Amino acid sequence: MESTQQSIVSEITLDSIIEKHQGKPGLLLTTLEEVQEVHPLKFLPHETLTRLSQKMRIPYTQMYSVVTFYSFFNLKPQGKHSIVVCRGTACHTKGSKGLLDEISTVFGIASGEIDSEQSVTTADNEFTIKTVACFGQCAQSPVVAVDGVIYSNVNSQKLLKILAKVNDKPLSIRVK
Numbered sequence: 001m002e003s004t005q006q007s008i009v010s011e012i013t014l015d016s017i018i019e020k021h022q023g024k025p026g027l028l029l030t031t032l033e034e035v036q037e038v039h040p041l042k043f044l045p046h047e048t049l050t051r052l053s054q055k056m057r058i059p060y061t062q063m064y065s066v067v068t069f070y071s072f073f074n075l076k077p078q079g080k081h082s083i084v085v086c087r088g089t090a091c092h093t094k095g096s097k098g099l100l101d102e103i104s105t106v107f108g109i110a111s112g113e114i115d116s117e118q119s120v121t122t123a124d125n126e127f128t129i130k131t132v133a134c135f136g137q138c139a140q141s142p143v144v145a146v147d148g149v150i151y152s153n154v155n156s157q158k159l160l161k162i163l164a165k166v167n168d169k170p171l172s173i174r175v176k
């Protein structure tokens, strides 16, 4: 049952996902990916990782290293929509810090909180905002991904349009 934010994925679901990927290349990554996908809040709770570790006979520390190495794995509940701002050098030079500050302002998040945390989710669970080291598309910087769609050469106006479209209502973002 998935009744609370900290709920775990059911034993039956875990067993069926493990069985599906058994013996295939990349077993651990694909299993973790699918387990995260089936969680309604798109994250991997500690209890779920512990059960997976036991069931797959993979040390918890190894599993945890994988989850913390890849940025697409989440250890905290995620909002309905995701916003990922690139903070690599090229994007920083082209103003990604300003975009992050604007996003913080729009969603009432303390300045600097997003950069220092793995991710920040708005109180209404609508948006999770996080940063990434580089999307590998530096020539199109600054780059922002919203719900998995990559947007390049993003400025405040473009950001406003993207967020308004996703949120289905206007947002009071400052337009430069």
Ligand code: FES
Binding pocket: 086, 087, 088, 089, 090, 091, 092, 133, 134, 135, 136, 137, 138, 139, 141, 142, 143
């Ligand atoms: S630094 Fe942003 S895409 Fe590479």
